[in-house]
Every structure is written in structure tokens, then in C-alpha cells.
Amino acid sequence: MTFKAFFARSVALSLSIVMLVVLSNVFMNEYGLFGKVEGRSIKIYGDERTSKYLLSFNYIPANFDGLLIGSSVSDNIDSKKFMCCRIYNASINGATVAELKILVYNVLAKRDLECVIVSLYPILTGSNEKQTSRMVPREYWGTLGSINTLDFYRRKILIIQGRLHDYFDDYGRYNYNLRKEGGDSKGIILQKVAVMKADETIAIDEGAYIELDTLLKTLRARRTKIFAYYHPIPAKCLTPYEASYRLYQNKISALFDSTDVVWDYNTDDFLDFRKDYTNYCDEIHLSVKGIDYITRDINVRLSKWL
Amino acid sequence: MLFHSFAYIFVLLPLAGAGFFALRRWSNGLLSRYVLVAFSLLFFVCGGLHYLPHLLVSMGINYGIAECILRSRESYGAGIGKGLLTGGIVFNVLFLGVFKYADFFLTNFNTLIPAEIAPLGLIMPLAISFYTFQQVAYLVDCYQGKAGRSSLLDYCLFITFFPQLIAGPILRQREVMPQFGRALQAGVNYQNCSLGLLIFFTGLVKRVVIADTFGLWADAGFSPGATHTFIEAWVSSLSYTFQIYFDFSGYTDMAIGSAYFFNIRLPINFDSPYKALNIQDFWRRWHITLSRFLRDYIYIPLGGSKEGEFRMYGNLLVTFLIGGLWHGAGWTFVLWGAIHGVASVIHRLWRSWGVRLPALLAGFLTFNFINITWVFFRAENIRDALDVIKAMFGFSAFSGRVLFEGISGKQQNFSWVILVVAVITVFFIKNTNSIPERFQPTGWRLAYQVGIILLGLLFLNSTMPREFIYYDF
Numbered sequence: 001m002t003f004k005a006f007f008a009r010s011v012a013l014s015l016s017i018v019m020l021v022v023l024s025n026v027f028m029n030e031y032g033l034f035g036k037v038e039g040r041s042i043k044i045y046g047d048e049r050t051s052k053y054l055l056s057f058n059y060i061p062a063n064f065d066g067l068l069i070g071s072s073v074s075d076n077i078d079s080k081k082f083m084c085c086r087i088y089n090a091s092i093n094g095a096t097v098a099e100l101k102i103l104v105y106n107v108l109a110k111r112d113l114e115c116v117i118v119s120l121y122p123i124l125t126g127s128n129e130k131q132t133s134r135m136v137p138r139e140y141w142g143t144l145g146s147i148n149t150l151d152f153y154r155r156k157i158l159i160i161q162g163r164l165h166d167y168f169d170d171y172g173r174y175n176y177n178l179r180k181e182g183g184d185s186k187g188i189i190l191q192k193v194a195v196m197k198a199d200e201t202i203a204i205d206e207g208a209y210i211e212l213d214t215l216l217k218t219l220r221a222r223r224t225k226i227f228a229y230y231h232p233i234p235a236k237c238l239t240p241y242e243a244s245y246r247l248y249q250n251k252i253s254a255l256f257d258s259t260d261v262v263w264d265y266n267t268d269d270f271l272d273f274r275k276d277y278t279n280y281c282d283e284i285h286l287s288v289k290g291i292d293y294i295t296r297d298i299n300v301r302l303s304k305w306l
Numbered sequence: 307m308l309f310h311s312f313a314y315i316f317v318l319l320p321l322a323g324a325g326f327f328a329l330r331r332w333s334n335g336l337l338s339r340y341v342l343v344a345f346s347l348l349f350f351v352c353g354g355l356h357y358l359p360h361l362l363v364s365m366g367i368n369y370g371i372a373e374c375i376l377r378s379r380e381s382y383g384a385g386i387g388k389g390l391l392t393g394g395i396v397f398n399v400l401f402l403g404v405f406k407y408a409d410f411f412l413t414n415f416n417t418l419i420p421a422e423i424a425p426l427g428l429i430m431p432l433a434i435s436f437y438t439f440q441q442v443a444y445l446v447d448c449y450q451g452k453a454g455r456s457s458l459l460d461y462c463l464f465i466t467f468f469p470q471l472i473a474g475p476i477l478r479q480r481e482v483m484p485q486f487g488r489a490l491q492a493g494v495n496y497q498n499c500s501l502g503l504l505i506f507f508t509g510l511v512k513r514v515v516i517a518d519t520f521g522l523w524a525d526a527g528f529s530p531g532a533t534h535t536f537i538e539a540w541v542s543s544l545s546y547t548f549q550i551y552f553d554f555s556g557y558t559d560m561a562i563g564s565a566y567f568f569n570i571r572l573p574i575n576f577d578s579p580y581k582a583l584n585i586q587d588f589w590r591r592w593h594i595t596l597s598r599f600l601r602d603y604i605y606i607p608l609g610g611s612k613e614g615e616f617r618m619y620g621n622l623l624v625t626f627l628i629g630g631l632w633h634g635a636g637w638t639f640v641l642w643g644a645i646h647g648v649a650s651v652i653h654r655l656w657r658s659w660g661v662r663l664p665a666l667l668a669g670f671l672t673f674n675f676i677n678i679t680w681v682f683f684r685a686e687n688i689r690d691a692l693d694v695i696k697a698m699f700g701f702s703a704f705s706g707r708v709l710f711e712g713i714s715g716k717q718q719n720f721s722w723v724i725l726v727v728a729v730i731t732v733f734f735i736k737n738t739n740s741i742p743e744r745f746q747p748t749g750w751r752l753a754y755q756v757g758i759i760l761l762g763l764l765f766l767n768s769t770m771p772r773e774f775i776y777y778d779f
Contacts, residue, residue, distance in 0.1 A: 003496040006747035010503055013752070014759040146768035151716075 021145040030152060031143055032059030039063070044168035045159055046152040049092055049099065052172060053135040054143060056090065056103040061110035064088040068172075069100045070119025073231045073284060075174040077119075081295050084302040085114050089172035097211045098128050102135050104215060108222060116219055117298065118228040120252055121284075122245075128207030177281060177288050185287065186277040193236050200241035202248040213255050220259065225305065228256060232265035232294070235274040237283060261305055265294070307352035309506075309560040310513055310766055318349060322468070323567045327494050335490040339459050342568070346466035353432045353472070360431035361466070364401060368394065368441040369461045375448045376455050387449055394445040402438045406430050410635035433472045435632055437465055439599055440476050446603055453479040460486070469564035473557055475575045475595040482570065489569035501742055502566030504755050508738050509559025510762035512552045516731075518765075519724040520549035522717060526710050528684050528694070538709045539697035546684045547677045548728050551580065554593070559738050578737045580676065583668040585649045588676060600629050619654070623647040633683070638691060642682040649675060 001009075026034050031054035032042050042059050044051040060067070065085040068074060075091040090103045107113060134148070142148055158164040167175050219226055230249060238245060249264065256262045266274070273279055279290030286294060307314050322345035329337040351358050371394040375387040403411075409425040416423055444464075447453035456464065456479070464483055465471070527534070527542020534542065558575040565572045575594050582588035589597045605625040611618040623644070630643015663671070678695060685691035713721075736744075745751070 001747040001749070001752075003500050003747050006752060007496045007500040007503065009752055010500065010755050010759070013756045014763075017756070017760055018763060142767055144767070145764060147765065148768060150764075 018145070025144045025149060030156075031055055031057075032062070033057055033140065033143060037062045041170040043166075043170050044172070044174075045156040046148060047134065048168070048174060049095075049131070050134045050139055050148060051168075052090055052092060052103060053106070054139060055088075055172075056106035057140065058110070060088045060090070060103075061107045064107075066113055066115040066117070067104060067107065068117040068119065069095075069104065070117075070231070071095045071121055071123045072174075072176070073121050073286070074119030076176055076286065076291050077295055077298070078169075078171070078173050078175075078291070080169070080171045080173070082299050082302055084299075087115070087117065087171075089174075091119060091172070091174070093174065094123065094131055096127050096129060096131065097124055097208045097215065098130050099135060100124075101211055101215045104219070108218070112222050113219070113224045115225040115227060115302070117302075118226065119231055120228055121231045122202045122204075122248060125204045125208040125212060125252065126202075128205045128211060176285070177291070180281040180285065181288055183281055185280040185282060188282045189234050189236050189277060189280065192283040193240065196237070196240045198240055199244075201244045202241070204248060204251055209251070209255075212252075216255055216260070220257075226256070226260040227298075227302065227305070228260060228262045229298070230264040230266055231284075232270055232274050232279075232286075232290075234277070234280055234283065235271060238266060238274070261301065263301065307349045309557065309564070310510055312766070313352075314349075315766075318345060318468075319564060319567065321345070326490075326568055330490045330493065335487070336459070338490055339463055339486065342468075343459065343462045343466055346463070346468040346471060349468040350432070350466065350471055356429075357432040360405065360434065361437060364398075364434075364437060364441065365462060365465050367397060368445065369458060371397070372445055372448045372453075372461075373455070375445065379449070379451065391445055391449040395442060398438050398442050398445075402434060404428065405434055407631070407635045436470075436472065436474050436476060439596075439632070440465060443476065443599055443603055444479050447479060456483060467565070467570070469561040469570075470572055473554075473561075474593075475558060475561065475573050476599050477572070477595070481573060485570050492569055495569050497745075498566045498569050500747065500755075501745055502563045504563070504745070504758065505566060505738055505741055506560050506563025507755075507758045507762045508741070509556040509561075509563055510766065511758055512556030512559060514762065514765040514768075516724055516728055517549050517552035517556055519717075519721050520545045520552065520728070522713055523710060523721065524549045524684065526712055528686070528690070529709075530686055530690070532690075532709055534694055534697035534709060536697060536700060539694050539700075541710070542694060543677050543681050543698060547580075547680050548725075548732070550680060550683070551576075551732065552728065555738075562738075574739045576737065577739060578732070580673055580732045581669065582672050582676075583665055584672055585646065585653045585675065588672060589646075589650075596629070596632070600625050604628055619651045622650045622654070626650060637688055638682045638685055641688060641691075642679055645679050645682065649679075 029035065029037070030042070030045075031051065032040055033054060037059050040059065040063070042055060044055075064087060066082075066087040068077060068079050068087055068089045068091060070091040072091070072093040072095075075089065075093055077089055077091070079087040079089040090100065092099060104113075104116065139148070155164060159166050165178055167178060169175070216226060233245070245266070249266075253262060273290070273293065276290075279287055279293065281287040281290075307318060309315075322342060325341040325345065326338045329335075329341055332338075347358070350361065371390055375390045375394070378387040378390065404426070405428055408428060412423050412425050415421060444453055460483060463486065464477070464479055467477075467482070470477055523541055523545035526532070527538060527545060532538075532542075555576040562572045562574070573595055577591040577594065579588055579592035582591050605621055608621040608624060609617055610621060624647075626643045626647030627640060628643070630639045630641070630646070633639045633642070662668075678698070681694050681698075682688070682691045685694060710718075
């Protein structure tokens with residue numbers, strides 16, 4: 001082989017394989033990034049953060065009218081049950097506003113939203129950092145062929161074969177109750193209370209606070225109806241730091257105005273719910289029973305307003 | 307612009323190569339040179355347009371001084387022009403001093419006096435350390451008659467030729483400029499293109515697959531405020547030792563590979579440095595063009611080894627201190643340079659006693675010395691470095707989980723594979739410098755080359771683009 005042939009074949013072969021991989025991934029379109037995806041049903045098989053970030057470019061705006069944003073405490077809400085409109089559960093395990101706003105802005109870049117439901121829990125505004133380096137535009141092109149893509153296919157195959165749990169649905173719900181359910185929630189809650197300090201405080205990161213404010217203002221400017229609720233904290237867990245929690249609530253509630261609908265599950269009206277350990281699968285996350293109740297309650301409130 | 311970016315690989319490099327060779331028949335290659343300078347400047351400004359004035363001013367003044375030195379040499383003979391050379395060196399030292407070291411000196415001055423002089427807050431221009439050293443070398447070479455006159459265009463090409471502009475290798479005019487004429491005459495050389503492709507992508511794989519993997523561990527291990535157990539401290543230091551080698555040698559491979567497309571052979575910069583059997587051997591293998599600069603333009607002018615033993619030791623120390631400071635404006639770098647200087651002195655003394663260690667033991671000691679001293683190089687400050695070193699020798703605890711809990715199980719498993727690859731690459735196989743001599747266009751080689759290209763592109767499309775470690779210097 002001459003060097004000219006060697007060089008030509010190296011380049012041609014490499015480019016051909018690259019093109020083949022790229023075209024295959026465009027054809028598979030696992031995150032609904034390319035072309036028309038209305039009516040498609042796309043589940044999450046890979047990393048939740050990256051997947052929801054990628055889905056927010058095209059799949060979510062094409063198929064949903066609203067978003068539910070929050071951390072893991074709202075991640076297992078079955079938004080398919082909301083009757084008012086199609087709402088995608090864009091909650092992310094351990095999410096901060098810094099991450100969730102990226103998803104919301106991505107969707108807003110494509111369309112207006114009818115509503116956004118914000119699940120309020122301290123972790124959301126506890127930091128203004130992203131928990132991942134993968135929620136970046138570069139990841140968009142990564143879907144054409146990258147380590148993440150390989151990992152995605154590996155996980156998808158394992159899930160299809162039944163060797164991995166299928167936690168996510170096409171509405172973004174992360175059904176972690178599949179592995180968390182049936183635990184000793186009472187024991188976990190009491191254990192948590194035992195290690196809690198009396199003077200426990202809740203920090204609100206100034207940057208995150210401003211981000212949340214900006215996000216809400218942007219949504220209002222786009223005529224998006226904002227719903228927000230304070231996640232129900234087990235009564236035993238709330239008591240030791242209730243004063244601090246109320247301060248947190250006051251500061252966060254100040255961001256909402258009269259056009260928004262905000263409610264709190266940590267009032268006496270919901271004391272029975274919060275006292276019932278069976279509504280929880282651990283010290284904070286809701287069990288199947290608990291999440292069913294909250295989902296129904298949110299649904300009723302949404303129907304009233306939308 | 308980064309070598310490990312799609313814009314470079316698929317746009318700038320091919321276009322620059324095509325332009326360079328397509329225009330070679332016009333105006334005796336003049337247009338080709340213009341094209342190459344234009345692409346080099348484009349490559350440079352992609353790192354920040356605001357860095358361009360520094361580069362242009364530095365080149366303009368150095369070219370003017372070099373011309374004066376050469377003219378005075380032509381008119382009045384050798385030895386004339388010392389004042390100009392001194393002026394040129396002073397300018398370059400001041401230039402580097404102001405933009406790179408001013409705040410370091412001011413901060414220390416304020417602490418020492420104590421005074422309250424406000425820091426200048428100047429941003430260090432991209433690649434300033436490299437292009438300044440290269441131009442100092444050129445001025446000295448002009449004075450010594452080792453560099454010939456060149457047009458302003460050729461001088462710009464010499465300094466800005468994009469494969470070496472940002473982080474070396476540090477070139478000498480006589481080793482690269484004559485190649486451009488020959489390169490243009492020869493036209494496209496497919497042997498060089500094939501070699502360039504392989505060397506470039508080998509460097510890319512070193513950088514994005516190996517260095518980045520070790521970088522995860524090193525970043526966690528050297529994060530501010532980290533406390534280390536025995537295992538964590540060793541994992542952190544060894545990770546950085548491998549990271550910096552694969553990062554910088556990967557970069558150099560990409561630079562050398564890129565230059566091959568233009569029929570230009572850049573000098574090698576690494577020669578399996580961790581196989582070194584002593585500290586002197588290490589510096590003959592690590593960042594070779596910098597070592598060469600320090601030897602030829604600092605150590606020898608100081609008197610080298612010709613003015614007595616004690617003077618030689620002093621010269622060694624001064625050279626290494628400057629070398630350390632060149633890497634960064636911080637006491638950690640100064641201390642790192644000083645330790646290497648002292649080690650070099652000890653090595654000379656040891657050698658004079660005529661005692662030889664078995665090769666395996668010598669290699670083991672040298673590698674561990676290098677590994678431990680990299681801690682100073684990487685740590686944010688001397689206290690952090692000492693904490694890591696204390697933990698390395700403290701045998702306090704053997705657990706290694708806390709510091710690295712952010713690294714996922716999958717990444718940890720992959721790191722084991724990379725560790726094996728890295729150890730084999732560093733200690734047991736020939737390095738990339740030997741690729742040209744054993745390169746044959748065979749079917750197996752083709753498969754290997756395509757594999758390396760695909761692996762590089764796959765990881766390039768996967769990881770966050772991190773700047774090369776040597777971008778900071």
C-alpha cells in the first residue's frame with residue numbers, strides 16, 4: 001500500500017464510520033432532538049440530569065404544555081394523572097434552581113407553557129451550583145456518538161432485558177418507590193429526628209434565590225401560570241427546626257405574587273398526613289400511598305385554576 | 307483554540323494545510339506563508355482576541371531588536387550589539403514580569419514591608435511564557451551568529467506557527483525556519499500526513515482518554531480543604547503525576563502531529579521521562595525544549611560547570627529556581643524548582659563519588675521523587691502540599707473512599723483500565739517519538755490508526771473540554 005492510499009483510506013474509513021454512527025444516532029433520535037417528535041413517547045434510560053436536559057430541547061416542548069420542577073421529593077409524582085394539561089415531570093434528584101432553570105429556559109425557547117408547578121423544598125435554593133458538568137450544549141452533540149451514548153444503549157438493553165429496573169416513564173417520572181417502598185419509614189424518620197439539632201437552620205443561597213426570582217418573573221412575563229407548593233415534611237422531622245423552616249418559607253413566599261397559586265402542605269390541615277409514617281418511604285420522600293394523595297390533591301387544585 | 311476541538315480537527319487544520327499547499331506555487335511560496343500566519347493568528351485569537359496586542363507588540367519589538375543586532379553584527383562583526391541584546395532581554399524579562407509576576411511580587415512585597423500597594427490585576431496573556439522564551443532564544447542566537455536574518459513575515463511564522471504557539475515546543479529559528487522552504491517545495495507528502503494523523507490522534511487519546519481520567523482523581527485529591535488518608539494522598543499524587551505527563555505529552559504529540567501535515571518536524575519534547583534513572587536524566591526527557599533553553603540560555607551563560615564546583619551548584623540552583631518560577635507565579639512553583647535544583651546538586655555530588663545504584667532502584671527512587679515533588683506543583687499552596695505529603699508518609703489511615711466519593715463506580719472501574727494502560731505506556735513500551743521510524747503503511751497499521759482516530763473522536767465528543775495544564779504557564 002502506498003502512503004497516499006494509506007492516508008486516503010485512513011481518512012475515508014474513519015469518516016465513514018463516524019458518519020455511520022452519527023446517522024444511526026440521528027435515526028434512533030433517543031432524546032427526540034431532531035425533527036418532528038410530536039406524539040412520540042420517550043423514556044429515560046440514561047443519566048436523569050443529562051436526559052431531561054436533552055429532552056427539554058425538543059421532546060418536551062413538542063409534547064407537553066406544562067412542567068413540574070423540583071428535586072427528588074417531586075420526582076416520583078405521576079404527572080400523567082394531571083387532567084388539566086400534559087405536564088412533564090422535570091424534577092431532578094438533588095436538583096438546584098441553577099439546573100432546573102436550564103430546562104425551563106430550553107422549553108421556553110421553543111414555546112410558551114400553560115403552567116409550571118414548583119415543588120418547594122430547601123435543597124432547591126440551598127446552592128446555586130450545578131451538580132453535573134453535563135447540562136451543557138456540548139451534550140447535545142454528544143448524542144451523536146459519545147461515551148454517554150454508549151452507556152445509554154447499554155442501559156437500555158439491560159432494561160429491556162429486565163436486568164435493570166425501569167424507573168422512568170415518558171412523562172419524566174422517576175419511580176424510585178420501586179426500590180424504596182416497604183422500608184421502615186418510621187424507624188428512618190425517628191432516627192433522623194434523633195440526630196437533628198434543635199437549632200438547625202436552613203440556608204438559602206443568595207444566588208439561587210435571585211435565580212428563582214428571575215425564573216418566576218420570566219414565566220410571568222410569558223403568561224405562564226405558576227403553581228407552587230411546599231413539600232410535606234414528616235411532622236416529627238419538621239418540629240425540631242420549624243422556626244427556621246418558617247423563616248425559609250417566608251423568604252421564599254415573598255418571591256410569589258398574587259397571580260401565582262401557592263400552598264403549603266406543612267400546615268395543620270395536613271398534620272394527619274404528615275403524622276402518618278406510611279405516607280413516606282424514608283425521612284422525606286413520599287411512599288406510593290403518600291404520592292397518590294399529593295398527586296390527587298395537586299390535580300384538584302390545577303383543575304380549579306386551569 | 308484547543309487542539310482537542312472539532313473546530314481545530316475538522317476546520318482549521320485541514321483548511322490551513324490546504325491553503326498552505328494550494329498557494330505554494332504563487333510568489334515563491336509567499337502567499338502560503340501569509341496563509342499560515344493568518345491561520346496561526348486565527349488559532350491564537352480563538353483563545354481571546356484581547357491577547358493579540360501583547361503578542362504583536364512582543365513580536366514587533368523583538369524583531370526590531372533582532373534586526374539591529376544582526377545588522378550591527380554584519381557591519382561591525384561579532385561581539386557588537388551586546389547592549390542591544392541586553393536591552394532585548396531586559397524588555398522580555400520586564401514584559402513577562404509585568405504581565406505574569408507583578409502581582410505575585412507586589413503581594414509578597416506588601417507582606418514583607420508591610421506596604422499597601424494595590425495589585426495590578428493584569429490578566430496573564432495567553433502563551434506569554436512560551437513566545438517570550440522563544441524570542442529571547444532568538445535574540446541570543448542572533449547575537450551569537452546562530453540565527454540568520456529573516457523577513458518580518460518569516461519571523462511571524464517562526465513565532466506564531468500554530469502547532470507550537472500556545473504551549474511549545476520552544477523552537478529555535480535555525481531548526482524550523484529552513485524547513486518551511488523545503489516543505490513548500492516538496493508539496494503534500496502523504497507519508498508525513500499519515501504520520502501526522504497517527505501522532506496527532508495518539509496525542510488526542512492521551513489527552514482526552516488518559517489524562518482526563520486521572521484528572522478526575524487529581525482534582526478531587528487536590529480540592530481546596532481536602533484532608534487525606536494515606537491511600538488518598540498516594541492516589542492523588544500518582545494521579546496528578548500521570549495526568550500531567552499524559553496531558554502535556556499528549557499536547558506535544560498533537561503539536562508535532564499537526565506540524566507533520568506541513569512537512570515540518572518539531573523537536574521532541576518528551577522521551578519517556580518516568581523511565582529516568584536520575585534527576586538529570588529526567589530533565590533530559592521531560593519538557594526537553596524548556597530544559598534545553600534553561601541549559602543554553604541560563605545555566606551556560608551563568609558559567610555552567612566551567613567555573614568551579616561550587617559555582618556550578620549555584621548555577622544549577624539558580625537555573626532550576628528560574629525554571630520553577632517560569633511555570634507559575636507562586637511559591638509552590640519556586641519551591642518545586644528549588645527542590646529539583648537541590649536534587650540536581652545532590653545527584654552531581656553522588657555521581658562524583660562514583661557510587662551507582664541498580665537501575666531498578668534508581669528508577670524507583672527517581673520516579674517517586676518526581677511524584678512527590680509534583681505535589682508542590684499541583685497544590686494550591688505550600689500548606690496544602692505539605693498536608694498531602696504528610697499523609698503520604700503518615701500511615702495514618704488506609705481508607706480511600708471519602709475524598710473520591712464523587713467519582714462514580716463506573717468511572718472508578720474505567721480508571722483501573724486506564725491505570726493499567728498508563729503504566730504500560732509509561733514504563734514498558736516505546737513512546738510516540740519512535741512512531742516515524744517504525745511506520746509502515748500496512749493493513750494492520752491502518753486498522754490501528756482508524757481505531758485510534760475513532761477512540762479519540764468518541765472521547766472528544768464525550769468529555770468537557772478542559773484546557774491543557776500548560777496553558778497556565
